[in-house]
Amino acid sequence: MKRKKGFYSISVVAKMFSVHQQTIRMYEKEGLISPKRTEGNTRLFSEEDVDRLEEVIHLTHKMGVNIAGVQMILKLQRKIKKLQAEMNKLFEQVQGNLEQERD
Numbered sequence: 001m002k003r004k005k006g007f008y009s010i011s012v013v014a015k016m017f018s019v020h021q022q023t024i025r026m027y028e029k030e031g032l033i034s035p036k037r038t039e040g041n042t043r044l045f046s047e048e049d050v051d052r053l054e055e056v057i058h059l060t061h062k063m064g065v066n067i068a069g070v071q072m073i074l075k076l077q078r079k080i081k082k083l084q085a086e087m088n089k090l091f092e093q094v095q096g097n098l099e100q101e102r103d
Contacts, residue, residue, distance in 0.1 A: 007036070016050070019061075028043075030071070055074075
């Protein structure tokens with residue numbers, strides 16, 4: 001589904017993924033997603049929230065992963081991303097050192 005940039009209400013997001021609003025609330029309660037709230041306490045889902053929710057729904061509904069499994073997968077993804085950034089930084093440093101030695 002093509003999405004416009006901006007924020008979405010829980011009802012719109014539920015329709016996007018054909019899930020019940022209560023399912024989305026449960027994912028929020030479990031800490032898998034964390035949409036922003038208005039002053040009136042209405043959930044506002046950003047593009048990043050929607051992308052994360054799409055991943056959670058894929059894992060739970062399509063792949064059959066339970067909530068604990070999803071939490072572990074997301075945690076490992078964050079760790080991999082952090083390690084990749086560290087490796088990239090180290091690679092750039094080594095590359096810079098090699099270039100200095102050539103000069």
